[in-house]
Amino acid sequence: QVQLVESGGGLVQAGGSLRLSCAASGRTFSSYVTGWFRQAPGEEREFVAGISRNGGNTYYAGSVKGRFTASRDNVKNAVYLQMNSLKHEDKAVYYCAAGRFYGLTQWKQYEYWGQGTQVTVSS
Numbered sequence: 001q002v003q004l005v006e007s008g009g010g011l012v013q014a015g016g017s018l019r020l021s022c023a024a025s026g027r028t029f030s031s032y033v034t035g036w037f038r039q040a041p042g043e044e045r046e047f048v049a050g051i052s053r054n055g056g057n058t059y060y061a062g063s064v065k066g067r068f069t070a071s072r073d074n075v076k077n078a079v080y081l082q083m084n085s086l087k088h089e090d091k092a093v094y095y096c097a098a099g100r101f102y103g104l105t106q107w108k109q110y111e112y113w114g115q116g117t118q119v120t121v122s123s
Contacts, residue, residue: 001026002024002025002028002029002032002111002112003024003025003112004022004023004024004079004096004098004112004113004114005022006020006021006095006114006115006116006117007020007023007117008020008021008117009093009094009117009118009119009120011120011121011122012086012119013086013121014086014087014121014122014123015086016086016121017082017084017085017086018083018086018119019081019082020036020080020083020094020096020117020119021078021080022034022036022079022080022081022096023077023078024077024078024079024098025077026077029077029098030053030074032053032098033050033052033053033098033099033104034051034096034098034099035048035049035050035096035097035099035110036070036081036095036096037094037095037110038090038092038093038094039093039095039116040091040092040093043092044107045095046061047061047105047106047107048060048061048064048068048070049061049070049081050103050104050105051070051079052102053102054074055071055074058070058071059103061105063089064083064090068081068082069081079096081094083119086119086121087121088122088123089121090119090121091121092118092119093116093118093119094116094119095114095116096113096114097111097112097113097114098110098111099111099112
């Protein structure tokens with residue numbers, strides 16, 4: 001069992017940066033891959049970034065590649081998403097997720113979820 005709690009969302013101007021954090025609890029956290037997803041109003045939850053179990057490998061959605069960086073710290077049981085050069089279209093609720101298999105991009109393929117944190121980008 002893994003519990004996830006996101007933090008770090010807020011209001012930022014276009015072009016600015018935010019760093020999201022996800023605190024994980026559970027003895028088996030390091031055995032799970034992790035991912036970041038986002039969901040805008042009226043839209044389906046979409047994949048943002050995925051991170052391997054040891055954090056050594058990451059992959060990104062095309063819309064954020066080069067601007068966002070995902071990482072994790074298994075000693076601290078934490079996952080991070082550094083978001084730079086934010087755009088209006090990045091506005092969404094951001095979710096941290098944990099799953100069993102690396103490389104997955106569908107939200108239904110992940111087992112555990114946080115409650116989400118709101119990111120708003122002003123023009």
